[in-house]
Amino acid sequence: MPRYLIRRLGRAIFALWGISTIVFVVLRLSGDPATLLLPQEASVEDVMRLRHDLGLDAPLLLQYLRFLGSSVAGNFGESLRHREPAMALVRSHLWATLELSFAAFFVAAVVAVPTGILAAVKPHSLQDHAVMTLTLIGQSAPTFWIGIMLILTFGLELRWFPIGGRGTLSHLVMPALTLGAFAMASIARLTRSAMLDVLRLDYINTARAKGLSNRRVIWKHALKNAAIPVVTIMGLQFGALLGGAVVTETVFSWPGIGRLAIQGIYNRDYPVVQASVFIAAAFFVLINFVVDLLYTIFDPRIRYE
Helix, strand or coil: CHHHHHHHHHHHHHHHHHHHHHHHHHHHHCCCCHHHHCCCCCCHHHHHHHHHHHCCCCCHHHHHHHHHHHHHCCCCCECCCCCCEHHHHHHHHHHHHHHHHHHHHHHHHHHHHHHHHHHHHCCCCHHHHHHHHHHHHHHHCCHHHHHHHHHHHHHHHCCCCCCCCCCCHHHHHHHHHHHHHHHHHHHHHHHHHHHHHHHCCHHHHHHHHCCCCHHHHHHHHHHHHCHHHHHHHHHHHHHHHHHCCHHHHHHCCCCCHHHHHHHHHHCCCHHHHHHHHHHHHHHHHHHHHHHHHHHHHHCCCCCCC
């Protein structure tokens, strides 16, 4: 296990370095932020002076080395637009994204796993076809379209929920459903597939032949052995929720790091975008590591060396 942890730590560091480097290069190719920070009538001398103050006139390699040196210490610089440390600004928006992601994941898991099991228990039945149709819609419909439909129906027509912002629990309902729709469909489909594979095995028939109730066979014997792929897709989907909340946060004006990153891209606010992407990538790496450890709980035969 210690050797495995060291290897995973090395891979995590390499992944974060690679992602940070790609973001650094792509942002520099997007344009000069000095032209956005100054009025249109600013002279060339004013632009050059601001670029020098921001350190953007240095060679790209030197900028990259400075970025690496400061990012190792968790310092991504000062926001060009907000004039405050970028990491502190991202942390202030992080809790909103975590709140939305956890709510969406909870809704997706609570609905998807029982739904997938229900479809697998009676394959090719009416309930199975209904579940598969709903999951197909959930995976096919664009996130922004789902959000807009919820706003038009439950926000403007019925006035059940507020259409934007963050505050009470009612503000969380529609964004959580919008963000969790794709994850819900993916988890339900894979749960159904995994359960169908397990329910065909001989030991399930043996358990039923011993007189065990159908509920006990499904929830205690079949689900536990089908849990590995389900846990995998749940972990991947939770990581995707953290990184993919950009559209949902924009549609519902949710003050999370996704919306902050989009604003940073529009403003060419390099430090904010770099800090936002780094935090999202770090959470994704951490979630994958936790999923790997959960494998040993559901299947004791799995050992890491």
